[in-house]
Each structure stands twice: as structure tokens, then as C-alpha cells.
Amino acid sequence: MVPRPLIAVVGQTASGKTSLAIDIAKAYKGEIICADSRTVYQDLNISTAKPNLAEQREVPHHLLDILKPSEPYSAADFQKAATRVISDIYSRNNLPIVVGGSGLFVDALLYNFSFKNKADPVLRNELTHRSIKELQAIILQKGLSLPENHKNPRHLVRTIEMNGFIPKKEKLRPDTLLIGLAIDKDTLENRIQSRVHNMIENGLIEEIQQNVSRYGWDAPGLQEPAYKAFRPFIEGRQGLEQSRHELITQHIQFAKRQHTWFKRNRDIVWVNNKSEALNNIQGFMSNYLLQ
RNA sequence: GCAGGGUUAGUGAAGCGGUCAAACACGGCAGACUGUAAAUCUGCUGGCAUAUGCCUUCGUAGGUUCGAAUCCUACACCCUGCA
Numbered sequence: 023m024v025p026r027p028l029i030a031v032v033g034q035t036a037s038g039k040t041s042l043a044i045d046i047a048k049a050y051k052g053e054i055i056c057a058d059s060r061t062v063y064q065d066l067n068i069s070t071a072k073p074n075l076a077e078q079r080e081v082p083h084h085l086l087d088i089l090k091p092s093e094p095y096s097a098a099d100f101q102k103a104a105t106r107v108i109s110d111i112y113s114r115n116n117l118p119i120v121v122g123g124s125g126l127f128v129d130a131l132l133y134n135f136s137f138k139n140k141a142d143p144v145l146r147n148e149l150t151h152r153s154i155k156e157l158q159a160i161i162l163q164k165g166l167s168l169p170e171n172h173k174n175p176r177h178l179v180r181t182i183e184m185n186g187f188i189p190k191k192e193k194l195r196p197d198t199l200l201i202g203l204a205i206d207k208d209t210l211e212n213r214i215q216s217r218v219h220n221m222i223e224n225g226l227i228e229e230i231q232q233n234v235s236r237y238g239w240d241a242p243g244l245q246e247p248a249y250k251a252f253r254p255f256i257e258g259r260q261g262l263e264q265s266r267h268e269l270i271t272q273h274i275q276f277a278k279r280q281h282t283w284f285k286r287n288r289d290i291v292w293v294n295n296k297s298e299a300l301n302n303i304q305g306f307m308s309n310y311l312l313q
Numbered sequence: 314g315c316a317g318g319g320u321u322a323g324u325g326a327a328g329c330g331g332u333c334a335a336a337c338a339c340g341g342c343a344g345a346c347u348g349u350a351a352a353u354c355u356g357c358u359g360g361c362a363u364a365u366g367c368c369u370u371c372g373u374a375g376g377u378u379c380g381a382a383u384c385c386u387a388c389a390c391c392c393u394g395c396a
Contacts, residue, residue, distance in 0.1 A: 184348090
């Protein structure tokens, strides 16, 4: 079987993944697959710091803008879609580059998570209104054991939906280089600050207002920091400065959760900057280019 | 100048004689997380020891009391009303 190399770039928000991925793509005839739970959505452009049109023109991007914010999207959906896109890319003899900050999505793809028991909207809606105690009781009644996060309503609901299914994962996909783009905390926080500043300059508030009037605050795609931070401002309960500040905080908190997720993965090859990354990639790709 | 209100841990804010190292919220730190994941949730958050232990805190200084963040006095700063 022909080896099929794949490069994945992970890291915290604002760590510079997009720019690195584009460089890789240009160097190796690559196409980018966005492993990102928010940039899949149309109409979320400013708030997600989505690759801009110029960047998208430079290199093909996949799984961007494929859904309306009113539609739900899951890690399993991503896994399926990305798998298909990757085989298309190979059929063009190009290099797939998976880039994203959604750790679960990346892992689902690279470790071939075994998904099962898709959520039933009716059951989920019913369960969502239950208290934690009630959910725990249901689980125990069914003879299932409580999830690791036994006080997390969402995980409790999922446990009920899975109905005893034990999820599995495999080893890291062969022929894969998993690169982690590290960044120190101060630099990251500065970048987030100026990123938020630019978002507001570029019309973040208008984008939020438009999407909210079109899809409503509760739309699945709109569950993200900008909407949380700016809702009180848009509803006239809070000043702009306060919301701006909250958005920065939310992004920093998100970055921290990403860090927690990625740092336990021993397969990640951490690099501190672009040139370190490109060096690693060169070594990795040399295994394939000679054939 | 007179009268009244205020000053609590990183921030906001409870507490108004003992059960107060001091509720709660936010922030911070660490962590979990396979069909909601930029979501959601957990633990810790004065110092030191880390098991029920000790030490230093509630504007500052003094006092009352067996015992004070809580009462009294003085001082400092802030806000409101009358001047």
C-alpha cells in the first residue's frame, strides 16, 4: 500500500497555526483541512478569526463555511467529513494538512474514535431539562456507571444516550506527523488582546447582531465566546469596554483548556516557531518524497 | 465646618460579639472531558504545615470584653446632605 503522509498542526487559539499551515501547504502541495468546531459555520467570520479570503485563495481550505449556525455539528460529523476530504486530497496527489484547535475533533480523526449512538433530539431535549440528581439516578437505574465527570449534565446526558457503549480509540494514524505549536503565555495573551481589538474594529458587533437576528442566541453555531461576552452589551446591560474585556478573558480561558487537552498527548511533537516546525516537517516528508 | 453613610482577602460583595481564614460572584491556578467541545464540568485559591494543626488578616492606632471583622474612642481616606 502506498504510504499516505499527513501533517496535523495543533495548538492554542492565536498561536499561529493558520500561517504555519499555509507555509507548509505551499512548500509541499498541501491542502488544509480545518479541524475547528466554529469555522465550519458560515457567517461566523470575524469572531472565529477564520482564514481570510486571500489565505483561502492561496491554498485550498476544506470544511470551512459548510454549515449554517442553526445546524449542529459533532466530532463524529467532522471525522466522517474529514476522512472523505483526505482521500480526495490523495486522489489529487496532494498533502493533507489538518489544522485546528478543537482537540476532540483532531483526536477523533487521528485516533479513529469509534462513535456510536448519535443523539436523538427528542430524548436529548427531554433529558436536558432534568437535574443532575435525576440524570444520575437514570444512569444508575439502567445499571450503567457514572461518567468521569459525574456532575457534568452534558456528560450525564451523553452517558444515557450511549446506553452502555464503550468508546474506543486506536493508536495515532500511521504516516502522521502531529505538530504542536507552542507559545509562551505572555505572547499569547498579547496576541489575543490585539486580536480582540481588531475583531471589534472590523465589525464584530455588527456580525453578532446580524447572526443573532437571523439565528437567535441559542443557535448551535453561536455558542462561542464573542456571543457570550457581547450579549449583555448588545442588550444594553453592560458597557463596551466590559464586554471587550470579557471576550479577552474568555479567549484566554479557552486557550488554557486547549493547553490542558493537548499537553497530555505524548504523540505531539512540540515546536516553538515556524522554522522549527518546517525543519521537522522536512525530515518527515523526506521519507515520502523519495519514492 | 456640622450631620449622616462608608473603608472586608486579586476585584465586586456578604457578615455586624463566639460555630470567621471570613458566605457568594468574578478573576487566578490545576484538572477532566469519544456524536453539544470556542461547549460543559470538577478541585484549589491568606501563609506555613497539609489529617482534626499553627501563624498573620477584615482602613490605622488604642480601648471594652473570657472572647471583636462585628462594640467604644481617636486619626486617615472616600461618598451624600446642610453650610
